[in-house]
Amino acid sequence: MQSIIQIEKAAKTFKDKSVFKDVNISIQKGSCIGFSGYNGCGKSVLLKCICGFSLLNQGRIICNNKTINKDIDFIQDTGIIIETPEFINDLTGYKNLKIIAEIRNVIDDKDILKTMEILDLEKDKDKKVGKYSLGMKQKLRIAQAIMEKPKILILDEPTNGLDKRSVVIVREILKKFIKKGGTLVMTSHNKEDMDILCDQVYEYDNYNFYMKSK
Template sequence: MSNAILQIQGLRKSFGNTIAVDDLSLEVNEGELFGFLGPNGAGKTTTIRAILGLLHPNSGEIRIFGQKVTPNHTRPLCQVGALLTPPGFLPYLSGYNNLRWLAKNNTTISKSEIWEMLELVHLQKAAKRPVRTYSLGMKQRLGIAAALLHHPKLLVLDEPTNGLDPIGMAEMRQLLRDLADQGTTIFLSSHLLHEVEQICDRVGFLFQGHLTTVRSVNELKKSHQDLEDAFLSLIQEAENAQDYEHA
């Protein structure tokens, strides 16, 4: 039996004449840390928005825990934590009050748990300051705390280390790896190949809306110097295939 937590089948999304994602199919298994890679404009955020029921695909299907997700059916998302870039918060409320506001419909999240989350992302000192005074990295940390607040089984993160300093990146790496080791399934997009190489189990390469390759990081490292080398050669292969098609 498949233990896929996230299933994407034949996803296609266009904006006018631009095909952002084309016939994308992918499964992510329980406890897996999956890296979603591709150049700017490849379709990563569009795919993530579709996973989160934030847009209507032209065709295809998303299933989370076996249940279909659409903008009109978002119930499976109760067990999902998400971070989109840039994370949106109420700017005049403090970091702490933003988390309290997000937790207002969930009576099982206590004030002490909110403080625990703020400590986890090292924001306890800035917790009472309005979010409008936060740096990009601080907003990103608060976004991670918000995504983790209800102890989700699946985390979907769009460039989670964006704006973090090197210490923040190392902490984020450790946090995500620990969560995956404890059974949380994580789907993240990133341009930071060195980071991805250190924590991800498997990666998928997206090129102009097409998922060209899905492999384990260990497998890729057998045939390439590192993930950056693999990324550059896969992009080159995809560009060559495109030139051949157009010739």
Template structure:
């Protein structure tokens, strides 16, 4: 297998985007606003007779941040995977602006579980491989997102030698890379130090102000309550508004 192709596949399995050129960006008072509404109606997910999601009903709109809190196994990550199409739902419908979709994989940036990286490449090189495949983000954008989360674009250090906190910063940089309309972030503040947590919060809130739709999952309500317009609690695949 060609090395570059193989490297790209490692990254793309962990970090996959599909653009939607038909969706237009309109500017209102200088802010980029994407009018988007996502509805999940009676979503269920069952594996070998075990219910992972039960009758999930949500209405999510751009310009808002939605939080999902629950312990391990509560269904947060499964919910995000179903929404993204990384896991097939058993039943129910997903509507985007009133139209049924199999999943939500258009203009989405996400962190799900532990992203994969090419360990012997630098942070910038990892992002360059993604950018080369998708041809959306240029070199300036790559440098910008790395700097947004406290990473030096000129640093040649291999990602495999990164601390957990640095890897999390790279994961955030990947999610923000292509300026997506939707951000789905599973434990985005994990392993970050106090200053980095504050910076990440700031960046997420900025995306909301730009009209983005943001979903965040965490084990700890204190991590995300100050960020979110609405917080949902999940337990054993069931969901309820706080």
């Protein structure tokens, strides 16, 4: 299979404190890779480095034969959820997505509404985000990540805050994304998410990520 993301001898430190070191992982196109570990171990930091939001201290990350922070500043054609993206509370869910969509201008209003519909947000499209529940805001984050039909998704705790019905909806969306050839890189404290979605899971231990047997 074709490698779409290559992590080579990656190391990250903060003020001389090591977060991870000598990480070597090959992520194949059309696969789902999960990262697990305790809170604060460095999972989200690694995702930020893959995206280009944070610089490695050593090593490199290559996406589609382009080195992040060298050939390109940020990963391309990727939907991302890392930590909590800021929405404008005084605007509706639909308007928030429209503002984001206008940055690249590759989708139209119908695409936005279709994305909201599959996430069961269409009925709330005209409600201000400030009145959204935690779960609704999480689905809005997922909507902004998938609405432009990226080839890669990098999702930090994608089912966080969702009720059981919404978890099922999101899992089905992600399974279809992978089946169509998309590549998913994710973290989750939900073992069932990992079991259902991931081809491989890497667990943090002693400043590195090691593949777990499924």
